[in-house]
Amino acid sequence: MRMDFPKIDVYKTGQNIRRIMIRQGLTVKDIQKYLGLSAPQSIYHWFDGRSMPTVDNLYALSALFGMPVDMLLRGNRKKSYELYEWSVHRWIFEYYEKCLELRAS
Numbered sequence: 001m002r003m004d005f006p007k008i009d010v011y012k013t014g015q016n017i018r019r020i021m022i023r024q025g026l027t028v029k030d031i032q033k034y035l036g037l038s039a040p041q042s043i044y045h046w047f048d049g050r051s052m053p054t055v056d057n058l059y060a061l062s063a064l065f066g067m068p069v070d071m072l073l074r075g076n077r078k079k080s081y082e083l084y085e086w087s088v089h090r091w092i093f094e095y096y097e098k099c100l101e102l103r104a105s
Helices: 010-023 028-035 042-048 055-065 082-105
Strands: none
Touching: 010 028, 010 042, 010 055, 028 042, 028 082
């Protein structure tokens, strides 16, 4: 049985980051400021598929967007996360945490 090595699609990943950014009402300037980048060009390079964010920047973006790094990446894996699936799981998790807080008080 041959297993294909998972590969990241640089262009699709950049477009996914752009789509998430827009859905969350953020701008390129917001991301630039959050990551402490001196210029926005690298972000536009991600969108165009010319480069990828560093691991540190992916990690920071996952915190900013409130989702796992895996949801930012796009590639050739058969199973990939979908944004709507994560938002449902996130809502359930937040509801559960709120219930625990209320129970403790």
